[in-house]
Structure formats: C-alpha cells, structure tokens
Amino acid sequence: QKISSEKRLLWGATGEQEWTAAMTTGVDWKSLTLPACLPITTDYFPDDRGLKNDYMVKEYSLLPEDMNEFCRLGSKRQLTAAIVFRELVSQRLAQGFQLILFDESEKTDLLNSSLQIGNSPSSFSLMRQRSKNKESSEEYRLSIGRIFHKIRLKGSTIDVTIYTPRHPYPLLKRQYRYRFQAPDMDSYE
Numbered sequence: 001q002k003i004s005s006e007k008r009l010l011w012g013a014t015g016e017q018e019w020t021a022a023m024t025t026g027v028d029w030k031s032l033t034l035p036a037c038l039p040i041t042t043d044y045f046p047d048d049r050g051l052k053n054d055y056m057v058k059e060y061s062l063l064p065e066d067m068n069e070f071c072r073l074g075s076k077r078q079l080t081a082a083i084v085f086r087e088l089v090s091q092r093l094a095q096g097f098q099l100i101l102f103d104e105s106e107k108t109d110l111l112n113s114s115l116q117i118g119n120s121p122s123s124f125s126l127m128r129q130r131s132k133n134k135e136s137s138e139e140y141r142l143s144i145g146r147i148f149h150k151i152r153l154k155g156s157t158i159d160v161t162i163y164t165p166r167h168p169y170p171l172l173k174r175q176y177r178y179r180f181q182a183p184d185m186d187s188y189e
Helices: 047-054 081-094 104-112
Strands: 010-011 016-017 057-063 099-100 127-130 135-145 147-154 155-163
Touching: 047 057, 081 135, 081 147, 081 155
Parallel strands: none
Antiparallel strands: 010 016, 057 155, 099 135, 127 135, 135 147, 147 155
C-alpha cells in the first residue's frame, strides 16, 4: 500500500491545520458554561393582540424621591434616574435576560402607530426619542423565556411593565431516586 504524500488537514482552533500524530484534539472545557449562555439579544416580542390575550400585565413606577431615600441613609452620592435606569437593565442582563432588538421597519411602524397595551404606550428598544414637550425618553425591552419586561425612562420617572404568561406551561413532575454504589459493594443503596 502506498501512503499518500498529500497533506491531511483538519479544522483547528486557528483554522485549517496540518494533521500530525502529536496533535491533541478534544473539547475546550473552558468554553462550556452552565447554564448555557444565550446571545445577549433576541428579536422576538409578542404582538399587541398576543400581549392582551396571553399575558398578564404588572406595572410600577420609580420616582426620584424613592431613589434618593437611600442617599439620606448614608450613601455617598445622589442617584439619578438615568443611573437607576441603567442599573435596572444591567441587573436583568446579569440574571439572564436578553435585550429585544427590532429591525428598522418595525421601529418605523412603532413610531408611526402608538400601540396601547393596558394604559402604557408601547415604544421600541435601544433608541431615544424626543416627545412634543422636549422630554427625552429611552426604553429597553428584555425577555427571559416567556417573561417580558419593558423598562422606560421618561424624564426623571422610570416605568417598568412586566408581562407574565396568563397560561403557564404545566410543571413536569419527574420521579427521581438517587442510587449509590460504592466500589466495594455488590448492589446499589
């Protein structure tokens, strides 16, 4: 048998590499994480009909007076609405939420038509707009599974809207019994 003299290539960490017997391949365990890391952005947000029919709405607002109550208790600096707004978004991202991004046509549609969910006007994420009274507003939409959060900074007020499923998935009950067998035992305990 004749061994081919052409190079044997395989895909490696730095692209195509020539195969040698000394080459080690395997799983890059450092890159595996638990739980699995999802992308930081997604593009799915239910339409207004789906939100009305399939989700329960919870809303609350944060006012500057509420935020600065902690400052009087010994904090060194005053909290602004913008700082608290960014912190609310950052905390959710740290807990596994994904930012919801809209493409340009959806942003235009949202600007042209003011969607009404409950009594809160819907907007778009990652974009600032000027309203008629020159007060800037900023809004982020985030999701984790089937739970959606809308966080809006308008002037010095932060409005948070939480959409939770009206019909949650049924919980699956699994019977599990731990069984242990030591090396010197013939059966499981």
